[in-house]
Amino acid sequence: MIRRYLGNYNSFTCTAGQCPDTCCSGWMIEIDDASLEKYALLKDTNFELFNNKIDWTLNTFIRRENGDCSFLREDGLCQLQRTLGEETLCMTCDKYPRHMEEFPGVREYSLSISCPAVAEDFVALSETISFAEESDVVSDNDDYPDFNELVYNKLIDLRQLFFQCLKSNNVPFERKCAGIHSVLVDVQEHLDFGQWANCDENAPKLISQSSGYQLSSLEAFVTFRTLEPLRDGFIQWTRSIEGLVALADTAAMTEFRNSIPCLELLKTNLCYYFIYTYFCGSIYDDYVYAQGQQAIFNTQLIEYLLFGKWLENKKSLSKKEASEIIYKYSRELEHSNDNLILLEQLLDQANQ
Numbered sequence: 001m002i003r004r005y006l007g008n009y010n011s012f013t014c015t016a017g018q019c020p021d022t023c024c025s026g027w028m029i030e031i032d033d034a035s036l037e038k039y040a041l042l043k044d045t046n047f048e049l050f051n052n053k054i055d056w057t058l059n060t061f062i063r064r065e066n067g068d069c070s071f072l073r074e075d076g077l078c079q080l081q082r083t084l085g086e087e088t089l090c091m092t093c094d095k096y097p098r099h100m101e102e103f104p105g106v107r108e109y110s111l112s113i114s115c116p117a118v119a120e121d122f123v124a125l126s127e128t129i130s131f132a133e134e135s136d137v138v139s140d141n142d143d144y145p146d147f148n149e150l151v152y153n154k155l156i157d158l159r160q161l162f163f164q165c166l167k168s169n170n171v172p173f174e175r176k177c178a179g180i181h182s183v184l185v186d187v188q189e190h191l192d193f194g195q196w197a198n199c200d201e202n203a204p205k206l207i208s209q210s211s212g213y214q215l216s217s218l219e220a221f222v223t224f225r226t227l228e229p230l231r232d233g234f235i236q237w238t239r240s241i242e243g244l245v246a247l248a249d250t251a252a253m254t255e256f257r258n259s260i261p262c263l264e265l266l267k268t269n270l271c272y273y274f275i276y277t278y279f280c281g282s283i284y285d286d287y288v289y290a291q292g293q294q295a296i297f298n299t300q301l302i303e304y305l306l307f308g309k310w311l312e313n314k315k316s317l318s319k320k321e322a323s324e325i326i327y328k329y330s331r332e333l334e335h336s337n338d339n340l341i342l343l344e345q346l347l348d349q350a351n352q
Contacts, residue, residue, distance in 0.1 A: 148196070
């Protein structure tokens with residue numbers, strides 16, 4: 001088995017009750033089948049603990065009116081874990097913010113930037129992020145029906161090309177986006193016509209685009225408003241920020257970019273994160289353009305949010321504020337499969 005780990009995956013430690021914004025609130029936590037069966041057995045001898053805590057029809061933890069998981073204690077810790085032990089946690093709660101993508105003989109691991117601690121580490125990075133690779137003798141016994149190994153290998157090569165592009169020194173981020181976008185459009189066109197074998201033939205040339213690629217703030221915010229809102233407070237804030245950004249001119253954006261140290265590096269690492277995490281997953285649904293374009297979309301929309309906060313603060317932005325915006329945006333997207341799918345569909349339609 002080949003295993004790839006993005007960034008500091010193996011050294012992550014949960015801050016638990018010290019977390020500024022618990023992951024046990026604001027989203028519907030699904031319970032895997034094995035854990036659900038375990039809870040069904042445990043509830044007979046722990047009635048008070050489980051009473052009105054689990055929706056046995058939806059296979060989720062019941063949320064309180066404020067969005068908190070019904071097991072969340074006032075001290076920020078999990079009542080289920082503290083009472084019956086860590087081994088009783090469901091798969092989601094046990095693994096988060098750890099994320100894994102599965103391919104034949106390959107497992108790719110990353111930490112979700114929807115976690116405040118991970119987002120904070122992201123903002124603090126002083127160099128371009130990368131992944132480590134190792135292998136072991138564990139066999140992959142899962143089935144992958146209709147898996148197209150030819151296309152998958154093409155996607156791996158394309159992703160590596162994108163990574164090399166993102167790591168290019170002295171190249172503005174928008175020019176990197178232009179190259180990646182051009183490749184995505186061309187590859188998707190080849191795939192749509194069944195030209196798998198040579199779908200990447202133009203990639204080396206297209207990746208070196210000289211012009212920039214920048215989503216308009218209107219396009220970015222309109223698309224974002226289409227998604228299902230998970231946290232009203234953050235969504236309401238983005239509405240006010242959208243207005244500030246719309247009224248700002250290019251000179252203000254230039255001043256913002258020049259005033260924030262390591263902004264280019266942050267954008268590069270965010271784009272790298274989204275490409276690493278989602279791009280090769282397009283092997284399962286053929287949305288190659290959309291899965292790549294969402295990395296550009298997410299990164300540029302996050303920049304608009306950071307820009308808006310800078311404007312709101314009268315031209316200042318702290319690292320703490322930046323990390324908060326990043327993890328809150330990520331939660332709106334990555335904590336909802338419906339939103340991930342919808343964004344993929346919207347970006348695919350925009351390429352028609």
